[in-house]
Every structure is written in C-alpha cells, then in structure tokens.
Amino acid sequence: MKRRVIDVAALPAHAFGSRDPLWWAVILLDAIEGTMLVLLAVTYFYIRDRTTPFPPVVVPRGIAWIATAELVVWLVSAVPTYASGRAAIAGDVPRMRRQLALATGLGIIAAVLRWTELHLLPMRWDSHAYGSVVWALLGLQWLHAVTGIGENLLYLAVLWIGPVEDKHRADIEVSTPLWYFVIAGAALAWAVVFLEVLL
C-alpha cells in the first residue's frame, strides 16, 4: 500500500553555520560562560563601589600595556579564525590547517602574555577583595582561552592525521564562535581591569 512520504535521502549529512545543531551548542556555551564573565565584571564594580581608597594597590601601567598588547593579539587572531571557517566551507583542507594553526599560535602568545600579567600583578588573590576579583576575572578568561586553544589543537591534530570528513569541516566552522567569545572576554576583562589604569 502506498504511503505519502517526505523523502529526505538526498539531503546532505552535514551543514554549516546556524543550520548545524552544534553551532547552537557553541552559542549557548558562549552565553553560559559570558554570563559568568559579566557577573564577575559586576562583582568588580560592586567591590569598587565599596572600597576606599580605590584601588587599594595601583596596578603599574606596564602591566596594562602588556594586557593591551594581549588584546591586540586576540583581535588579530579573529582574522585567521574567520579564514579557517571560510576554508572549511570551501573544503580547502591545507588552508584550514594554516589558518587554524596561525590563530592557535596567536592564541598561545596571548595566553602566555596573560600568564605574565598575572605573575606581575602587585597583589595576589588573597590580598584583598580587589585582588580576588581581578584574579578571578583575568583567570576565568584565561581558562576560556586555554580551552579554546586546546580545542583548536585537537582540530589541528585531526586535520593533520586525517581523514578529514565533511562532518569535521562543519565542526571546525561552527566552533569559530567559541574563539570570538574568547576574544570578547579578553576585551571585557581589559576594559574592566586595565582601561582605568591606562586613562
């Protein structure tokens, strides 16, 4: 007996951008971690409001400049990240490798700069509430960075070892919002902690 059907056999087995369910998971992860960063920023201003004198210890401008350099590195890394996404859509695996490696390299540099800033800060997390919240904000953003770098390294391993299936290209392309989120987090942390120091 014949039955009316909707035949989907011809549909592809992968998709890019917001068509891919994984893209939505990445966006939601950005929302979750972003909420934590925003609340830490709110905590910073709450503590700032209640602390006199503020700041209890002055962060040297030199560290703020390192943080600015780090932010620039992050912002630059957006370009190869975007390019790796386009390459993924185009199916150009060598280009994917290069651009992703470049982005990851820039991310590692930025993460090392952040590590340096934390080392040079004139206070520890247990010095006072200001120290606690600065370490927490910079530290959480650094953790996001390390996670993004780790994920990229995993992708690079797959890209090098192969085979690179359509699904992997889609995974890599839809993960680019995670990197953009790390960049946004770096910008937020810089604006909250270091902008004041520079001005």
Place this chain on the structure above:
Amino acid sequence: MTAPRVSVLDPAGPQAATIVGLWDVFLWISIAVFVLVVACFAVATIRAVREQRRDGDGDPLATDPASDRRMIRGVAAAGIVTVGTLLALLVASIRSGRALAALEDDAGALHVRVTGRQWWWQIEYEHDDPGQSATTANELHVPVGRTVHLELTSADVIHSFWVPSIHGKKDLIPGRINRTWIRIDEPGEYAGQCAEFCGLEHARMAIAIHADPPDVFAAWLAHQREPAASPRDAEAARGLAVFTGSPCVLCHAIAGTTAGGRLGPDLTHAASRGTLAAGALPNTIGNLAGWILDPQSVKPGAHMPATSLAPADLHALLAYLEGLR
C-alpha cells in the same frame, strides 16, 4: 506577671500597627480573590464533569467561536481586575512604607546600638563621656512613647533583630550599620528572637524589650551607667577575687573592677536581667550555677567554656554576681 507580647497581630506601637493595617488590607483582598477564583474553577469543573458523565467525551476539535470569544472576554476582564488589584496593593504598600519611615525624622530619638553576636545581643546606650556609656545584654529597655533609633551591626555572622509586636525585622550584618526606628506606646514586656540563621544556637537567641514610663526608664538608665556594686560582704568579696582570678575576665567586663573582656556579655548589672544566655534560662542562682559550670548542657555550642570551681568558690562567686544589680 503577664507573658511578654510576641505577635505580628498584637501591635504595641505605630510601626507594628501600620503593618497590621496593611496586613488586613492584603488579607481580606486575598480571601476575596481566593473565594472568587476557586468558585469559578469549581463551577467550571463541576459543569464539565457533569457534561462528560451525561454526554460522554466530546470531539476535541469541535469549536464554538462565540463561546470562545465570551471566554476570552472573561479572561481579559479577569486580567484587568488583577492588574487593578495589584496596582492598588502596590500603592497601599508604598504608602505604608512611607509611614514606617516617618519616625526617622524624629530628632529627639533615643540612640541605642545593638550588636549581634553568636548567640546573644550586646546593647549599648552611649554617652558623650565614654566612661558613662552603659553596656548590657539581651534586654533592651526603652521609654514608652519616645522614638528609639537602633543602630544595628554584627560582630560575627548575620543576625536579625525582630520583636513582632513592635516592628518588622532588620538584619545585623558584619561590616555594615543598619538602622531601624521604633516606638512603643504601651508599657510592658515584648519578646522576639533572632530571625536570621546564625549557627548552632540560633534557636536560643531571644531578645526582650522592656518599655517603661519615662521616669522609670531614666532611673534605670542612670543606674546602668554606674559602675558595679561593691561586694556587700566577705563572701561576695571572695567571689570577686574568684572572678578576677579565673578565665572569666578574658570575655566578661564588670565596670569598676579590673575585668574588661569584651567577647561576652557585660556583667556590670547582670543580676538585674531577667534571663540568662539570651532567654535560655530564668536568671536564678541555681540556673546561674549550672550555666557557669556547664554551659554546653544548656546551650550546646555556646562559645562559653565550662568552668570548674570548688564548691566554696562557686558559692562565693554566686554571692558576688547576685549583688550585681
């Protein structure tokens, strides 16, 4: 002696009375809403059950647009009534809030500082001359008919000061100073207890307010400002020596002696207080003896350690403490 008054619905001053007035408004409106909504629901349900029993299950896709429109209008009307009622309640609440704030402008208020501690209340009536400030514990004495401005803070964790017949509660938070204004218009005793969970003996952190006529209060306060009574006989003198020679002085102060500890309640006029351990026990000699020897059996977890004393020493100490009126 009548029991102390402790009820939200038994106000003895303008603050609690304002709140009870607001409570009545909310309560009666709530009852009316409940009756109305439940009635509608009951009528609808009974009707629908009867119809099902009589006519069996209907066709779930059957529609009656005219009836639906009537129902939507009904729902909309109910929604509008809800909004209006909530608006009225909001206005009533804000007005009550303003009325409660009126006492803050009273320049002639009596100023008292209350510090919450695990698990007792430190009460200080300050004076320009620090030597004249009176410190007591767990009992707040106020003059009838006069505004009292309470300055509230905590020395450890968050507590909450609540005497329901007088006013709503206000938290005592370390690192912050909170303020509340009260006035008691009827003489008597009013009870309350700590209303923010503060650890093991949160349940035994009672506060008592004694409201006296102004002259009685003035006399009480003047007496509280005086140093402790000297021991009235040899045994009491020995008791004072026992006190100053024991660890008691690490925590307790008695004005006019060398004892100056600030961790526990001030004992200068301790015998004049009605209870021990923030309402845990009536203040009698027997209870005091038991409290000194083994606080943990009365208030497990209390920060006061047990003190072992030879019977003669204990007797002397009690004789001395009994005289600290």
Place this chain on the structure above:
Amino acid sequence: MSAAVERELELPDLTAELACAWTRPRGLRGWLGDVDHKAIGRRYIATAFGFFLLGGVLALIMRLQLAAPNRELVGPDRYDQIFTTHGSTMMFLFAVPVMQGFGVYLVPLMLGTRNVAFPRLNAYGYWVYLIGGVFLWVGLLTDTGPDAGWFAYVPLAGPEYGTGKRMDVWAQMITFTELSALAVAVNLIVTTLKHRAPGMALHRMPMFVWATLVTSVMVVFAMPAVMLSSGQLASDRLIATHFFNAAEGGDPLLWQHLFWYFAHPEVYIIFLPALGFVSSILAPFARTQLVGYTALVLATVATAFIGFGVWVHHMFATGLPQLGQSFFTAASLLIVIPTGVQMFLWIATVWRGRVRLATPMLYVVAFFVTFLIGGLTGVMIASVPLDLQVHDTFFIVAHLHYVLIGGAVFPLLGAVYYWFPKLTGRMLDERAGKLSCALVFAGFHLTFFPMHQLGLDGMPRRVYTYDEATGWGPLNLVATVGAVVLGLGVALTLVNAVVAWRRGAIAGPDPWRADGLEWTTSSPPPAYNFRDLPTVCDRYPAWTSPPDQPVVYGVRADRPELLVTTLVDAAPDHRTELANVTLAPLGAALATGVTFIGSIFTPWAVPIGGALIVIALVVWFWPRPPYREERLEAAP
C-alpha cells in the same frame, strides 16, 4: 541543491535495522554507556524521586523534633545539617532534575524525533548529577553534611565560621548539579530548535515543549550565577580570597545578591515545567484544545523574563535603600499577572471541555487550589512592610511549600500518573491514585497551613527547638501529624508505582486518547521511538493529523541518524549522525568528580583532575574511523 521531496511509495519495514542501530547492547558496558534519552530520562526521574524520598525522611525528622517544645530527638548540630540537606536535596537533587528528567524523556517523543541532539552530553549530565547527589549524602551520613542552610549565607558559611569541610561539600554539590542542569538545558534547547518533526512550526509545538524551552533558556542565564558564587565561596574558604570578607573590601551582601539572582529564577525553573504538565494534562482530560495557546506561551516567556528581576525581594530586611526596594515590590507583583492569566485560561479550558476526574486531573485540581494560596501569600510578601514582619519565619516556610509543592509537586504527581503508562507500558492503579491524592492534599494543608499562623506568632525559621512559653506547641503538633499523612500519601504512590511496574494493567499506546506525538508510538516506545518518523500539520497532532499525514523517509536506519529541521517552520534541512553507546561520558564525569571533590582536600586535584578531564574529552571527541562506504568512496 539537494532537497526534500514529497512522494508516494511503499514503505519498507525498517524495524530490524532500526532496532539494531538504536538498541544498546546487553550487559554492563551497554548500561553504563547508554545514550538513549529514554533511559537517561528514566534514570533522572528515578534518581530524583529517590532523593525526594530521602529529603522527605529528613523533613519527617524535623517535624518530629519540632512536634513539641524542647524535644531532644536531634541536637542543634545534627538539626542544622538536616535542614540544610533537606533544602539542598529538594531544590538541587530533586526538583530541577526531575523536571529536566521528564523533559529529557518526553521532548524528543513530543517532537517526533529519535533522540536528543547531543546524546553523550545527556549521559554526562546524568552521571555528574548522580556523583554530586551521592557526594552530598555521603557528607551528611559521615557528619560532614553542610550546616549553614541551603542558601549558605556568609559569613556563617565562610572560612571563619563554617568550620570543616561541610560547606565545601555544599559548594561542590552545587557545581555538579549546575553542570548537569546546564548540560540538559543545552540539549533540550538545541533539540527543540533543530530536531522537530517536519511541519511542527514553533506555533505548533506542545505546551510542555514550550515550557522546557523557556525553562532551559532560564537555566542558561541563571545557573552560571550560582556556579560563580559557589566558586567564590569555595575560593574564600580554600584559598583565602576575600569576595565576601567585609574586613578586606568584600561584602556578605554580595553573596546574597549573586545567590538570589540565581535562586529566584531557580524556583521558576522548577515551576514553569510544572505549568507545562498542567497544560498537557488539561487538554486530554477536558478533551478539548487549550484556550489561548498563544497567550499561554507569552505568559510563560513573560514569567521567565520578570523572574530575573525580582531577586531583591529575598533581601528586604538587609537594609537596602527604600527606592530600590519599591522597584522589586512592583516587579514581584507584576509577575503575578502572567501566571494569573494562565490560571484564568485554564479555567476557560475546563469550561469549554468535558472533564474526566481521573488521578492526573485530580492532581491538577489540587494544584489549582494550593498554588493559588501560595501565590496570594506571595503577593503579601512582595510588600516590604509585610515581608519585614514575616520574612525568615514559618510564614515563609508555609509560602514556599505552598508554591513549590502546590505549584510543582502536585502537577508532577499528576504527570507521573499521566505518563507512567508511556514509560512502563502499564497503568497505575486508579483507586490507589485517587486515595493517594486525597492523602497528599489533606496532609499537605494540615502540615503547612498552620505554619502561616506560627510565623505571625513569632516563630522564626531554622530553629531546632522552642520553649513551651512561646505557645507554638499545639500548631507544631498539628503540622507534624499532617506531615505523617502527607508521607503516607506519597508512600502510597510509591507502592502503586512499584506494584504497577510489573503487574499493572497493560496500557497500550494511547490509554488516555491524548493529543501528543508520544501517544502515537508503543508504550514503552521502542529504542528508536517511531518506526516511521512523523510529520505534523497542526497542534495536537494525535488529534489533528489525518490518516494519510506523510511520514519521513530517507533518514538512515542502519546508523543512529536524526533529521535536522529549520528553526521556525521545521522544514527538513539535513541529516546528522549521533554517537552510539560509549563510556566516554562516564569517564568524563568521573574525571570531573575527581577534580571537584579532590579540590576541597588539595589544590593538586585541580591540575591532576584537569589532566584527566582533558584525556576524557579527547577520547570523547576523537573522531571514529570513517565508515567503510565513505572510505571506498573517497579512494581514487
């Protein structure tokens, strides 16, 4: 570009292939590595009800202790651990997981698909939840239970006054349960947005799916707040940060702001799915379409939004400025409106329909009356002057149980009686169900109504005893008797479930003649949910789909594959392959457990545990080797 095509053909019977692709292998590895949403959903529900019973036992202990003045059943230390664990268990180990468990089980079935979008994440969420719950209870049973309240106010919960590891146990339990809740939320959002049956446009989704979608979005924005604040508490306690230390620039009120910013939305996270239950039960038992579907959806969304803006009403006694407080009073009154509108629409639905008073419907009636009272006392305490009197008293204990038990547990019990046949293939006993409902209803009101008066009489919360002179004895005794009756009612449902599971009447696919897609497949459903993936043309698909409604053809049956549809209109877009049975989620959950539990004993747990997590994630995400067919295709 390749597209979906409407055709007519003879449908092959792919049952054997589907069973092979979707059924987990027998044995321990299959059980531990199961990624079937139905299995995981059942585990969430069973585990959550297990914690519900444990939390209920704690409640009975508290009621026995408070039944008369100066009882010595438990001392203050044990009592403090008990009430803290009771609240934490009910809020974090029962209420949220059980609602999410029903979501995990029902949503793919209601949407007409075969699994959630991320099956391994689903499994991971469950294991993390189980670890966190067991950890909390091991703490209680070894005298290391948290003792500063489920809300953990500082400084009492902080390093200076919260001695020992007790509050660290609490903080890490939070981490586990919030991680689990976020995992489920992400899964349900993506499944709902991208895996609906073709034709199920957003405005045709079942009300319960809307409820879980909105709830899951709330979880995404609320849970991070408590992850952050519990992390700050843990770091204050373990590595001497000063977030809440007033002496070093921190503030105890910062904790309250961050905690309640999460915890008020949390109660709506518990409550909104229950409202979804109510809608789901009303339609079939009044045997009519819901009145005002769009308004019901908008009311749910409005409640979620406003729910994020009322948290300060938990802090009215802390001395915040009056103007700010008035804003939160207004917001707390505003949130009554959407819920009120929902209740009026349900009355209209009942009016329009013909009602069978079976047990699920009886629980809806119980919900209606009880939640209404809770909502009205909620209106009272939205007012600052009134709240200043009854805050932190048994009046609030009454209010919170009226809204949580009345508003969430009654619909939940109705949902149990409604969907038990679908989960198990058997009907619960109807007479026992009605009796249990009566006992639960009577017991509940007997227990909690007197508490309103106790609060007005001056009885604060969280007290392990009280003096005879207070006069609180008689009402407390009444409450204790009520608690026993309530417990009996719950026990009756438990017995009913245990007996019916093996010996209940066979249910068949659709015992209630209901409206959702879950009723168009067998009870219980096969591992692959539907032999032929459905499409829909309207709401209430089991009622509205004509006999020749098209089914989906062309999704592979030999691999676990899902159809991905577009966001708004649910048009077929592409196909995606899911993971099969795997132990990676369990491994990752164990690594997570080692990290967080270990971290309260030594900071070394963080790098070591972190390394374990990295290894577990690499194993999880490393691509499986390509299928033979694709390899052959790719070869030159």
